[in-house]
Structure formats: C-alpha cells, structure tokens
Amino acid sequence: MKLVDTHISDVKIIEPRIFGDERGFFLETFRDDWFRQHCADVVFVQDNHSKSSQGILRGLHYQTQHTQGKLVRVVQGEVFDVAVDMRKHSATFGQWIGVYLSSDNHRQLWVPEGFAHGFYVTSQTAEFVYKCTDYYHPESEVSLLYNDAELGIEWPLIDNQAPSLSSKDAQGIAFRQAPTF
Structure with a gap:
C-alpha cells in the first residue's frame, strides 16, 4: 500500500497495490501492522456499510464523546469525501480536505478523531464502507x-x-x- 500525504498532515490517502488480470483483481484493503506503523496506532471496533443514490450528501458528522477515527472507502460507485479539522489548537483548524473515492480508484481515506466527516454521491449509486475506532454514540453526534x-x-x-x-x-x-476538540 502507498501512503499519500494531504495538506492536513493527520489525514492520509491510502492507495492499495492492485494485482489484476483478465479474471479480475485482488487488493489488500487493511493490514493492522502496516496501518499502525504508517497511519495511526489505533484499534478498530466497528465496521459500517451504507448505500446511497446520486445527489445524497451524508454529513458532516462527528461525535463529541466516543470520538471516532474512520478509515473509509467505496466498494461500488463514487463519492466526494470530505474531512474538516475540528481540533481548535491544530494549525489546520477549520480547514477541509476533499477526495474522490471510488470502486475504480480503490483509494481509502484515514480521517482521525477530531474531524467532521461527510460524503456526496457523484455516481448513480454508491456503497460506502468504513472502519471506526469507537462505537456509534448518537447522544453526542454533531452535524455541521x-x-x-x-x-x-x-x-x-x-x-x-x-x-x-x-x-x-x-x-x-x-x-x-459547533463544539470543538
């Protein structure tokens, strides 16, 4: 896997190595030891999967308690994925990064704790999957x-x-x- 830095240093794009031929392809989407060494030393506790139609925007969400880091990717279709830095003492506070994630480019985005996150579906439909570092806690969810x-x-x-x-x-x-970190 290849790590791509963004202008917000803690947010990372991960590009997998794809092995393909006329039969299809294979790629590794997650490897704990590699992720801990190159992105963040975290433990993922929950995986989520959503399907949305074109023109749907989900977000921008974050939790003030049980804060979540998210490793996100698209398994069908395409989305424009956004992370907003909500960490008040960060040099990039209030800045955002937007990345196209698709089933064609196989990119993933690491969105650490302290960021609001959302995505907009640009294809006819999109299936979006993500790993979280803490459990969903609706009582502390914020929507920007x-x-x-x-x-x-x-x-x-x-x-x-x-x-x-x-x-x-x-x-x-x-x-x-909005509450900040």
Missing part, C-alpha cells in the same frame, strides 16, 4: 452544515442542484457554533 460559508467546501454538486439531506443534516449547525 454542509454548505457553511466559513468552511467554503467546494462540493461537486451535480447540475448545481442542492443535495438530498437527512432531516438531521438539513438542521446542521454552523461551524462557529
């Missing part, structure tokens, strides 16, 4: 406004149409009012 002007996230909205949001995400809070 996806279109907060202060963050200035450049979502690749199809035909400039507003994304489809859950009611929780539609009522997200502004970055300035």
